[in-house]
């Protein structure tokens with residue numbers, strides 16, 4: 001009991017310490033794309049205005065008349081070892097497969113950005129809906145096998161208790177730590193959706209060719225301001241990018257037949273040797289706008305079987321997002337922003353962060369102040385992990401993350 005009291009006090013202190021820097025967020029629950037399909041599996045009582053109530057971003061779920069909260073240590077009684085099991089699994093996998101950290105951080109982003117952190121991204125195609133995993137931006141997601149393994153372990157330990165949505169946020173937090181990023185406290189008690197939103201993925205996830213206005217608009221709809229958006233991009237200091245996502249910048253920028261003039265010339269030459277010219281780069285229709293819509297090579301370092309074709313990409317080269325990192329503490333975050341200032345952003349949408357003062361000021365701030373970045377990244381990841389969650393009686397706890405439970409009548 002004493003240990004629990006201590007943990008709660010520690011959690012409260014962390015939240016207060018982090019919250020000193022931020023206002024209370026007003027979450028916009030309807031993002032203008034709300035689906036007629038009810039992801040909770042419950043009958044919706046009414047359709048409230050998104051601006052009816054103020055919510056603390058950390059703790060209120062779903063847009064119904066009632067609000068249900070997440071809690072600190074939600075599984076304390078029902079599955080006391082849950083968080084320990086998740087943390088240990090990630091640390092163990094990371095030892096032999098460090099790519100799991102970026103894999104899961106990206107997976108979290110792709111889940112939470114589409115209708116909230118409800119593990120909708122993990123569902124297989126069903127009679128009622130198509131899987132988000134089949135949407136082009138998600139074809140190169142990895143690490144789902146590890147989420148499945150953790151889920152099986154938790155099902156053995158405490159069947160039907162720990163949601164896939166909670167596993168995902170906790171696994172991503174451990175991944176951030178493993179990659180050298182900051183710790184952030186998380187409440188739990190998320191529930192899983194009963195549907196997936198494949199069409200939304202195609203419409204709502206920003207493309208690698210997105211302009212700054214598009215990026216800021218998509219994040220603002222979900223309640224993230226410029227500073228928070230820039231801080232989240234710090235996740236691009238780890239992991240990989242396939243050449244296909246930026247090769248138009250090397251060979252045929254905006255259909256000009258020339259490279260992106262905004263790219264550092266030395267860097268451009270280096271990248272050309274890593275990503276030789278391919279047919280896709282020469283076709284403006286492929287290189288513009290479609291962005292993540294291109295098909296991609298299959299995962300090369302994970303054992304998932306999420307239906308990816310093995311030779312979709314025209315150019316399946318891979319570049320380390322931390323390319324040219326010299327190592328050291330600043331690898332997570334700071335060095336990424338310094339490279340943006342040197343016009344060495346890999347993906348067009350990353351380099352867009354330096355295209356206007358309102359975001360460039362944060363790029364500069366994070367490039368020179370690692371502690372500021374760590375604090376802001378922690379806050380933004382907490383906010384992302386709590387975005388539009390299902391809780392209380394809304395949604396369900398799947399027993400297999402890729403399948404919804406049969407509906408109760």
Ligand code: HEM
Pocket residue numbers: 099101102103104105106109140141142206207208209210215232233235236238239240241242243245321347349
């Ligand atoms: C405008 C917004 C964004 C765009 C267009 C974008 C696009 C991309 C692209 C094209 C890749 C390479 C994928 C591949 O080649 O397989 C990537 C990787 C990645 N993204 Fe993003 N991203 C965005 C925002 C974010 C955010 C907000 C996060 C997390 C907070 C994130 C985390 C990651 C991570 C960790 C990777 C590396 C994945 C791996 O190595 O498996 N991204 N992103």
Ligand SMILES: [Ca+2]
Pocket residue numbers: 110111112113114115116117118119120121
């Ligand atoms: Ca989701």
